Amino acid sequence: MPRNRILPLIALLSLAAFPLRAQTPLAARMQAFLREIGDEPNTELAVFFPRRGDWTWVQTARDDNRGGVVKRIGVWRFSGAETPRVIGEDGPACSSFDVLRGGLGPFEGRFGMQARMNRGPWRRVRGTRFVPAGTSDDSPVIVEWRREDGVWVVSAFGDLDAYQPRVLGRPRGPFARDTVGVPEDAAFAAADWHVITLNGLRYTRYGSPRPLNEADRARLARIGVYQRVSVFAPREEADWPGHVYLLTAPGQFQPYESPHGGRYVCR
Structure with a gap:
């Protein structure tokens, strides 16, 4: 191949390889963040958040009673200094990183359960945004990153909760603790038991x-x-x-x- 063709080809291959090399540190940072979720205490996750700048929490909800419709229910912004309080015990975002002991947690759509259920590498879909493996590019469960003092920090994360409808009328129950004489499959719950x-x-x-x-x-x-x-x-x-x-x-x-x-x- 003529030399004047080889050089442009080498330059093109170098440019193509650069984004892959550039993504590697951020992908590793993303995986490290996911590995920490579910460990105690939540406040140890603060090292992944900004120290000086702000970060954003985006909440969405899925209504399975209406065909799985997803709607945004809140966007919250916090300073880096507030992070331990926000994600720590009784903090507003504490339950987003909640993982119930035993792994049968109720918050299957929230961030912590998505991290637990999707063990594979999260996909980088655009810019510095990642979504769980197996989800679409527009998944509401996200992590976005930015650089602060040469370190990748979380600039935003989004979680997905189950919409809890307002229920009219009296709740069902209370339940009897005594199960003697009642077979396990004697009867089944009705669809309107909200x-x-x-x-x-x-x-x-x-x-x-x-x-x-x-x-x-x-x-x-x-x-x-x-x-x-x-x-x-x-x-x-x-x-x-x-x-x-x-x-x-x-x-x-x-x-x-x-x-x-x-x-x-x-x-």
């Missing part, structure tokens, strides 16, 4: 009924019945569960959550 009560707490339905794999099913204990419908909870939370499951059909479990029950990693 809110249930247990131990004086309200549990709101989220998502759709789903089958549980054998390992997850083995970690559930039957803790009561309501109108012959079996109620399940993680074994380690049987007394004050953060979420419960009701049978809606053979092998199908409808999850419900309560922000006041259970033991969460939100510290």
Whole structure:
């Protein structure tokens, strides 16, 4: 090949390879961030956030009762100095990084559960934005980065919550703890059971009924019945569960959550 053609080709290959080399440190930073989520305490994540500049939290919600419609419910901006308070215990964004002990957490759409469920490398879709593996480019669950003093820091993250509809009428319940004489599949929960009560707490339905794999099913204990419908909870939370499951059909479990029950990693 003539020399005057080889040189432009080498230059073109060098330019093509440069973005890949440039992405590597940021991709590694992204993976390190994801690995830290779910460990205690949340405040250790602060090292990934700005120290001087602001960062943004974008909240969206999915309404599974209306075909999975997603809508934005809030955009919040915080200074770097506020980060430990915001993501720490009782902070407004603490539950975004919440991961329930045992892995059966109710916040399946929130950031912490997305990080746990999507173990593969997140995709870089445009600029410095990453989305979970297996999601679309316009996923509401995101992390965006920027440089501060030569270090990649989080400039924005977005999470996806389950929309909790306003329910008219009285909640279902309370449940009886005694399950003697009631077969596990004696009856099934109705589709309009949006809110249930247990131990004086309200549990709101989220998502759709789903089958549980054998390992997850083995970690559930039957803790009561309501109108012959079996109620399940993680074994380690049987007394004050953060979420419960009701049978809606053979092998199908409808999850419900309560922000006041259970033991969460939100510290």
